Structures are given as C-alpha cells and as structure tokens.
Amino acid sequence: MKILQVSPYDFPYPGGVSQHIINLDRELRARGHEVRIMAPSTEASVEETFPGFVRVGSKVIPLPVNQSRARLTLSPQLLPRVRRFLKENHFDIIHLQEPLVPALPLTVLRYSKTVNVGTFHAARNSAMFYRTTRPLIQRLQRRLHGKIAVSEAARELIFRSYKSSYRIIPNGIDVDYYGTPQPPAENMDNHQFNVLFVGRLEKRKGLQHLLRAWQLVQQMRPASQLTVIGAFRQKQLRSYQRQANDLRLRNVIFKGFVTDDEKRRHLQSADVYCSPATGGESQGIALLEAMAAGTPVVASDIPGFRTVLVERTAAILVPPKDHVALARSLVRLARNPLKRQQLASSGRLRAKDFAWSTITDRVIAYYEELVNESEIGGPYWTKSADLVGTGHPE
Numbered sequence: 001m002k003i004l005q006v007s008p009y010d011f012p013y014p015g016g017v018s019q020h021i022i023n024l025d026r027e028l029r030a031r032g033h034e035v036r037i038m039a040p041s042t043e044a045s046v047e048e049t050f051p052g053f054v055r056v057g058s059k060v061i062p063l064p065v066n067q068s069r070a071r072l073t074l075s076p077q078l079l080p081r082v083r084r085f086l087k088e089n090h091f092d093i094i095h096l097q098e099p100l101v102p103a104l105p106l107t108v109l110r111y112s113k114t115v116n117v118g119t120f121h122a123a124r125n126s127a128m129f130y131r132t133t134r135p136l137i138q139r140l141q142r143r144l145h146g147k148i149a150v151s152e153a154a155r156e157l158i159f160r161s162y163k164s165s166y167r168i169i170p171n172g173i174d175v176d177y178y179g180t181p182q183p184p185a186e187n188m189d190n191h192q193f194n195v196l197f198v199g200r201l202e203k204r205k206g207l208q209h210l211l212r213a214w215q216l217v218q219q220m221r222p223a224s225q226l227t228v229i230g231a232f233r234q235k236q237l238r239s240y241q242r243q244a245n246d247l248r249l250r251n252v253i254f255k256g257f258v259t260d261d262e263k264r265r266h267l268q269s270a271d272v273y274c275s276p277a278t279g280g281e282s283q284g285i286a287l288l289e290a291m292a293a294g295t296p297v298v299a300s301d302i303p304g305f306r307t308v309l310v311e312r313t314a315a316i317l318v319p320p321k322d323h324v325a326l327a328r329s330l331v332r333l334a335r336n337p338l339k340r341q342q343l344a345s346s347g348r349l350r351a352k353d354f355a356w357s358t359i360t361d362r363v364i365a366y367y368e369e370l371v372n373e374s375e376i377g378g379p380y381w382t383k384s385a386d387l388v389g390t391g392h393p394e
Helices: 016-030 078-088 104-111 128-141 152-161 175-179 207-220 234-246 260-269 285-292 303-308 323-334 337-354 356-376 379-383
Strands: 002-006 034-039 061-065 068-072 093-097 115-120 146-149 193-198 224-229 252-256 272-275 297-300 316-318
Touching: 002 016, 002 104, 016 034, 016 093, 016 356, 034 104, 078 104, 093 104, 093 356, 104 128, 115 152, 115 356, 128 152, 146 152, 146 356, 152 303, 175 260, 175 285, 175 337, 193 207, 193 260, 193 285, 207 224, 207 234, 207 323, 224 260, 234 252, 260 285, 272 285, 272 323, 285 297, 285 303, 285 337, 297 323, 316 323, 323 337, 337 356
Parallel strands: 002 034, 002 093, 093 115, 115 146, 193 224, 193 272, 224 252, 272 297, 297 316
Antiparallel strands: 061 068
C-alpha cells in the first residue's frame, strides 16, 4: 500500500506523536509498504533523514495546549501546497495523527480523495478545544473513514464531542532496543539508590511533587540520587532548581536533554523510574520504555497510566499529587531489592504487549478493513458519498 502519514506538529521537536510516526514508518517500510511523511519542520535536515519527507511549513507558532506548547504551522501556503501535492500523488491510505488539530491535518482532510484514518492521542480533563472548534471542523471530521484512539482515556476525550466508533490501538515501543543491555550511565554508577525522572518540565508532569517527596526520601535514605532528564527551557529549569534549593535537597541532578541511547542507559541504570504526572497523559509511553529496560516503576494512579498497568503487578501506583505516598513507595523499594526484581520481571513481560511489530500488525489490519469497505461501498462510503466522492482519485 501507498501510505501518507500526516502530523500537525514541528517534526524535529521531541514529542510522542513524532516518535509514533517514526516507528510506524519504520515498521511499515519493513513490510514492503511505500510510506511518506508530511509535517511542518523548522529543520530542513528531515528531508535527508526521512526519504520522501514532505516538508509543509518551516515556521511554527507555539500555542498553549494541555499545559504544554503545541508547535504548529498556520501558513497560508498550506492550502495550495497540499492541494497540488494530493492531486499529483495518490495514496491508498492517508493516516492523520491528531486529525482535528489545525492546520495541516484539516487541510489534508479537505482535499483528500482516498481512505482517511485519524489517530487521536490527546487525553485531557477538558474537551473545550473540540467543543469550541466543532462548528468549524465538524464537516471535515466526517471525512475520517477510520478512527483510532491510543487509549481509553484518549477515546473518552474525543467521544465527548464526536460520538462514533473508535478502534483502540495503543502506541508501541521498541522492546528489543530498550531491553538490550548497555553500560551504566556515568552519573548513576555510584552505589546509591538511583531514581530517574524523564519528561519535559511542565506542571502536569508532576516534578514539583517528586521534589517534595524527595525531601522525605533523603531523610529516610540519605544515599539516594534523583536524576532529571528531558527537554526543558531555562526558565522552567530555574523554577525547579529554586524549589530544590528551598527544600535543601541533595543529590538532585538536572541532566537536561539526552539522546535516545543516553536515555536507554539511564533507564537501565536506575533502581526506580518515577512518573508523578498529575493528569493529561494519554498512555504512558515512558513507563513502557522503563519497563522494557527492566526498571521498576512508581507512577501516579491516573487514567492514562492505568491503560498500561491493567494488572498492578508491573508497577506501584500512588494517588496523584500525594508526595507522602510517593515518598513511602520509593523508600519501600529502596529497602526491598526483591520487590524491585519482581516489578522488573513483570514490567518486561507487560512491555512485550506493546512491541511495535505487534501494534503495526493491528494498524495494517485496520487499513485493510477500511480499504476493503471502500471497494465494496461499505456503510460509510454509501452514506457519506456527498462528502468524499467515491473514495478514489479523480
């Protein structure tokens, strides 16, 4: 099949959607499919890194979304560029990640003449974005022949505004990559109890609660170290460094951005991976990466994480924003190597359910189901012919 993957986000900027596209692209190509990626990019190098990359928009605007910043392109050049590209190139499937986020996916939906699949990643407490934009994009939303949600939390969010059938196919991880043994990270090869936090320094990630918990942990277990890695701005960094100083915390290392290989080494070197997120997490990919690396997990008991941790044997879950419960769980694991070993074994087993090879098989099966339906004039195509034509190029 010829497949076009579309993202609304600045492609080189670290984020779950871009990582999802990269991994799905690799797996689809390995199965012999012809795949191209269309997305905005502030870096021209993506066209060399990813063969056939379609760079639409080089300037992005950071917009506040879900206590984060979505880097989108709103260029007026999108319409003629996308219209021309889709007229000149036919695809069997156009797979839009976050299909209702402006402006690129909506523009592609407007001009597409083939099978359109949308994957919804976001999970938030509020559906305000979908409610406020519904009058503008409802007609375009109907052009989606297939709808995927990466988790039950993501499905619940979009379902509030657009009642429909959603196939739940989660994000995947590279189990073999994270499970391949690596040399220890230099700053963690220290015979201390090492706890690792991975993520952007956004409020919803909950680092402020982990720092409060760390004040208690270091009292109970002085030989402990907390390492913080991820992409963050200097203003964010200074805020958390100030909190750490105010709490008189010791052995807190703000490592900053690291490569995937460095992240893997840190995960494998940590005694515990901690994710104290307060909400807004769709699935918890970082949890799965830690579990695949054989690292015990302590995380907040929030809907997005429960999707991964259906059985509570693979991690310890604590109430969100409860720094005392968080500290208690960390100290418990610091004192109990056998419990850490049990969590690591269960985590590795659970992570295998999310291997990208397995996830891609499910995505391809859904593609084939939708293509077959389009060819025989299934329910969607018959009912919505006024919106999408016949489903084939003119």
